[in-house]
Amino acid sequence: MTAGTVRVWRSRDERIALRWHRRPAMAAATLLLLLIPLGVVALLTGSFDIGPAELWATLTGQGEPTVARVLGTIRVPRLVGGIVVGAALGVSGAVFQTISRNPLGSPDIIGFVTGAATGAVVAILVFEAPPGIVSLAAVCSGMLTAVLVGALSLRGGTAGGYRLVLVGIGVGALLGAVNDLLLTRSQRDDAIAAQIWLVGTLNGRGWAEVLPTVIAVAILIPALLLMRRGLAALELGDGMARQVGAPVTIVRLGTIAIAVGLAAFATATAGPIAFVALAAPQLVARVGRSSSVPLVGSAAMGAVLLVGADLLSQHLPLSLSAPVGLVTGVLGGVYLLWLLSRGR
Amino acid sequence: MTALLVAPPAIRRRGSRRVVAVLVGVAILMALTVLSVLVGSRPIEPSVVWAAITRPDVTDDAHLVVTELRMPRTALAIVVGAALGVAGAIMQALTRNPLAEPGILGVNAGAAAAVATGIAVTGGAFGTLGLFGFSFAGAAVAALAVAALGGIFRRGADPVRLTLAGVAFAVTLGAYTQTLLINFPSVFDTFRHWAVGSVQGRGGELVLPAVAIIVPAIALASLLGRSLNAVAMGQDVARSVGADPRGVLGAGALLVVLLAGAATAVAGPIGFVGLTAPLAVRLLVGPDYRWIVPLSALFAAVLVLGADILGRVLLPPAELETSIVTAIIGAPVFIALARRRRLMRL
Amino acid sequence: MNTPSRLVAASIRLAYEHRVVVPDLDVRIPDGGFTVIVGPNACGKSTLLRALARLLTPERGTVLLDERALSAYRSKEVARALALLPQAVVAPDGIAVMDLVARGRFPHQRLLRQWTTSDAEAVNRALEATGVADLADRRVDELSGGQRQRVLLAMTLAQETDILLLDEPTTFLDMTHQIEVLELCRELHGEGRTIVAVLHDINQACRYATHLVAMRDGEIIAEGAPSELITAELVEQVFGLRARVIADPVTATPLVIPLAGWEAVR
Numbered sequence: 001m002t003a004g005t006v007r008v009w010r011s012r013d014e015r016i017a018l019r020w021h022r023r024p025a026m027a028a029a030t031l032l033l034l035l036i037p038l039g040v041v042a043l044l045t046g047s048f049d050i051g052p053a054e055l056w057a058t059l060t061g062q063g064e065p066t067v068a069r070v071l072g073t074i075r076v077p078r079l080v081g082g083i084v085v086g087a088a089l090g091v092s093g094a095v096f097q098t099i100s101r102n103p104l105g106s107p108d109i110i111g112f113v114t115g116a117a118t119g120a121v122v123a124i125l126v127f128e129a130p131p132g133i134v135s136l137a138a139v140c141s142g143m144l145t146a147v148l149v150g151a152l153s154l155r156g157g158t159a160g161g162y163r164l165v166l167v168g169i170g171v172g173a174l175l176g177a178v179n180d181l182l183l184t185r186s187q188r189d190d191a192i193a194a195q196i197w198l199v200g201t202l203n204g205r206g207w208a209e210v211l212p213t214v215i216a217v218a219i220l221i222p223a224l225l226l227m228r229r230g231l232a233a234l235e236l237g238d239g240m241a242r243q244v245g246a247p248v249t250i251v252r253l254g255t256i257a258i259a260v261g262l263a264a265f266a267t268a269t270a271g272p273i274a275f276v277a278l279a280a281p282q283l284v285a286r287v288g289r290s291s292s293v294p295l296v297g298s299a300a301m302g303a304v305l306l307v308g309a310d311l312l313s314q315h316l317p318l319s320l321s322a323p324v325g326l327v328t329g330v331l332g333g334v335y336l337l338w339l340l341s342r343g344r
Numbered sequence: 345m346t347a348l349l350v351a352p353p354a355i356r357r358r359g360s361r362r363v364v365a366v367l368v369g370v371a372i373l374m375a376l377t378v379l380s381v382l383v384g385s386r387p388i389e390p391s392v393v394w395a396a397i398t399r400p401d402v403t404d405d406a407h408l409v410v411t412e413l414r415m416p417r418t419a420l421a422i423v424v425g426a427a428l429g430v431a432g433a434i435m436q437a438l439t440r441n442p443l444a445e446p447g448i449l450g451v452n453a454g455a456a457a458a459v460a461t462g463i464a465v466t467g468g469a470f471g472t473l474g475l476f477g478f479s480f481a482g483a484a485v486a487a488l489a490v491a492a493l494g495g496i497f498r499r500g501a502d503p504v505r506l507t508l509a510g511v512a513f514a515v516t517l518g519a520y521t522q523t524l525l526i527n528f529p530s531v532f533d534t535f536r537h538w539a540v541g542s543v544q545g546r547g548g549e550l551v552l553p554a555v556a557i558i559v560p561a562i563a564l565a566s567l568l569g570r571s572l573n574a575v576a577m578g579q580d581v582a583r584s585v586g587a588d589p590r591g592v593l594g595a596g597a598l599l600v601v602l603l604a605g606a607a608t609a610v611a612g613p614i615g616f617v618g619l620t621a622p623l624a625v626r627l628l629v630g631p632d633y634r635w636i637v638p639l640s641a642l643f644a645a646v647l648v649l650g651a652d653i654l655g656r657v658l659l660p661p662a663e664l665e666t667s668i669v670t671a672i673i674g675a676p677v678f679i680a681l682a683r684r685r686r687l688m689r690l
Numbered sequence: 691m692n693t694p695s696r697l698v699a700a701s702i703r704l705a706y707e708h709r710v711v712v713p714d715l716d717v718r719i720p721d722g723g724f725t726v727i728v729g730p731n732a733c734g735k736s737t738l739l740r741a742l743a744r745l746l747t748p749e750r751g752t753v754l755l756d757e758r759a760l761s762a763y764r765s766k767e768v769a770r771a772l773a774l775l776p777q778a779v780v781a782p783d784g785i786a787v788m789d790l791v792a793r794g795r796f797p798h799q800r801l802l803r804q805w806t807t808s809d810a811e812a813v814n815r816a817l818e819a820t821g822v823a824d825l826a827d828r829r830v831d832e833l834s835g836g837q838r839q840r841v842l843l844a845m846t847l848a849q850e851t852d853i854l855l856l857d858e859p860t861t862f863l864d865m866t867h868q869i870e871v872l873e874l875c876r877e878l879h880g881e882g883r884t885i886v887a888v889l890h891d892i893n894q895a896c897r898y899a900t901h902l903v904a905m906r907d908g909e910i911i912a913e914g915a916p917s918e919l920i921t922a923e924l925v926e927q928v929f930g931l932r933a934r935v936i937a938d939p940v941t942a943t944p945l946v947i948p949l950a951g952w953e954a955v956r
Contacts, residue, residue: 017805104505170675
């Protein structure tokens with residue numbers, strides 16, 4: 001089997017010389033374009049439908065005030081939230097899977113997402129905090145969990161990929177028990193609020209919740225792309241990466257820090273959402289037939305997956321209702337079964 | 345040629361250690377059993393408790409608490425714990441993964457999801473037989489799926505991959521179960537009570553079926569000890585010493601499903617027991633499954649009963665679920681294991 | 691020794707965590723030579739190679755390149771001067787030969803300068819030199835052991851360094867492929883490169899090396915040209931093996947033949 005076609009572009013003095021594989025690039029571009037029709041559908045449908053003409057009118061500043069309000073305060077932030085949270089999770093998963101060299105090693109499995117959830121639950125139940133503080137608590141708690149897992153998996157100066165994953169699972173289980181503990185101790189109303197938060201949903205997320213993640217994504221993903229070459233070198237093993245001149249420790253710490261940050265912000269905005277971080281990188285690597293896990297492609301696939309799942313959760317058949325976190329959870333299972341049938 | 349007529353000192357020490365472990369385990373279990381019957385949210389005089397056991401008076405409230413609540417609860421805790429401990433030990437031998445156990449590998453979650461489905465489908469009216477049946481079915485499906493995902497059926501299954509597969513699968517099943525709960529509020533009430541992973545408030549009518557399934561299963565598992573020793577060294581070595589790896593895998597898997605399924609049917613999903621107990625046993629007694637299986641039953645029973653008692657006394661007047669206590673004890677053990685320089689091979 | 695040496699280890703002490711592997715060692719790698727390090731298991735050969743490649747920092751002493759401490763260079767500068775082919779290289783699933791070899795160009799590239807004409811030419815040269823040019827589009831995981839090793843060698847070559855360090859390049863290869871890789875190394879040496887290899891087969895080492903370094907327990911027992919160095923006494927001293935040493939009937943280099951039965955090792 002041959003690898004795909006490779007494209008090269010060089011500027012005249014060769015100060016810029018780029019090389020990419022066609023298929024993965026096209027896959028990423030297609031996914032990004034796919035967001036447009038998905039986005040339009042998301043804006044048009046909901047508790048009441050808006051016609052395309054009305055949508056256009058509102059976007060150009062001539063629509064009815066009620067429609068403008070629904071769009072501006074509910075649907076647009078929800079759509080933007082879906083895009084950035086999905087992108088953040090997709091990229092975070094891509095980094096973790098590359099670093100741990102395991103297709104199943106992603107932040108929702110190795111405890112970071114649970115850790116962010118613990119912060120939010122504590123904020124809601126113990127301090128009865130407003131949404132902004134809850135998000136902040138989630139981000140801080142997610143970062144702390146990552147530091148804890150990192151510290152625990154450090155041994156003799158190196159953290160083996162597999163050790164990170166396993167320690168993460170353990171810490172995730174511990175924090176999950178802590179979450180359960182907090183829930184059982186609380187009053188009924190608080191418990192419900194915390195339960196709802198813990199399930200993962202884009203429902204009711206307005207600009208206040210979404211904006212921090214937009215900013216985080218806008219800063220962190222480009223920062224990650226700067227380290228992309230180092231990440232690719234790390235794929236060859238520490239010895240090879242080091243001898244080829246890549247700053248191994250900086251790249252590893254830096255990319256993990258960014259990945260944790262992205263996962264924490266995503267969780268702060270929408271609660272813990274399972275499987276997007278796990279599935280997006282793998283799916284896009286298969287679709288684009290690339291050998292290493294692509295970063296931009298994972299972001300695009302994550303966004304498409306989450307926006308799609310959110311649409312699905314709003315329009316479930318049989319008048320079932322399920323927040324998007326559960327939809328991705330169940331779909332993730334389907335994905336896992338598919339992985340299984342491929343014998344991978 | 346010198347013949348070893350007497351075992352070397354290290355081996356003899358191990359033999360005496362085993363006996364000590366058994367005696368200590370039994371003693372602690374008996375002490376905890378007594379404690380369990382004496383302790384509860386409602387203070388009852390020990391003399392009353394004794395009367396309730398020896399000459400129960402059905403009109404006396406206090407007697408009822410002892411006979412209808414505490415005694416069944418104690419019995420269930422012991423039986424559930426033993427089942428989970430043995431299931432964990434068997435899984436560790438079969439997968440050659442020291443981190444394997446029915447909670448982590450999603451078997452309990454599978455049983456729970458099946459029970460939730462059962463409740464949703466039948467409206468909660470399926471009786472004890474149905475409860476166990478759904479639970480077994482769910483446990484079996486989960487075990488199969490995780491084993492396949494984790495690469496057991498191909499050579500060279502890697503412990504990390506297996507653990508990850510289990511966790512991922514458990515997350516999926518959790519999401520599925522939650523979806524059910526949200527959409528079938530009637531299920532929610534019945535299920536919520538059951539799903540917390542606790543032996544509190546389980547009907548006494550569960551005791552007999554649980555014992556009837558679990559005790560023979562544990563006995564059978566103990567007989568499997570020699571074969572497990574062979575299989576724990578790998579398929580090739582197992583065959584060359586005359587064991588049948590496929591047969592052992594089948595028998596072991598069946599026992600795991602029965603044990604984990606029964607335990608989860610009774611108490612809801614309780615994790616980490618199957619990890620912690622066999623590990624403690626192995627540290628004391630060495631990697632011999634003829635001893636590990638029965639002793640895991642003993643140590644795990646101690647663990648679950650102890651966790652249940654702790655749950656009763658830590659946060660009065662509320663109770664803390666057993667599964668939370670076992671997780672808070674067991675997760676650090678899991679982490680400590682994962683930190684070892686070489687993942688312990690069995 | 692009078693031959694010039696760009697790569698020199700001066701009184702280095704190497705340890706992993708707290709286990710000292712090499713207590714105090716000096717070595718000068720002859721420029722333009724094919725140096726082979728031999729010795730029994732766990733004698734420190736790979737450790738020494740890794741220290742020479744700057745993968746391991748000496749606890750005491752320094753490794754010098756062009757009379758300047760290795761630690762004083764920037765990583766990319768070192769990577770443009772010497773290349774190491776380690777024992778454990780992970781090839782990402784499904785990667786094509788061309789892409790894997792291209793990864794060796796890392797020290798010559800920058801963020802936006804990923805594929806200049808010199809990069810392309812270097813990769814092509816490396817593919818030609820190792821004889822895998824016709825495999826360029828194939829997936830690495832579909833290749834045979836010998837082909838894969840040649841591809842890894844090409845990746846190291848693409849780095850375009852004058853000094854090549856090879857850590858047991860022939861392990862797990864069958865005899866034919868071992869010879870293939872070693873002949874390739876000889877060719878590369880003939881083109882003027884300095885090669886330092888760790889080999890576990892002393893007879894192969896004698897055939898290909900211009901300079902042999904025999905180690906035991908973290909020390910250099912002897913070094914020199916194979917035909918002068920390898921005697922039955924040295925073999926016993928370094929390996930604990932009683933053997934006869936004759937002239938190889940094909941190449942006239944020393945050929946080590948273990949004695950028969952338990953006599954060889956007791």
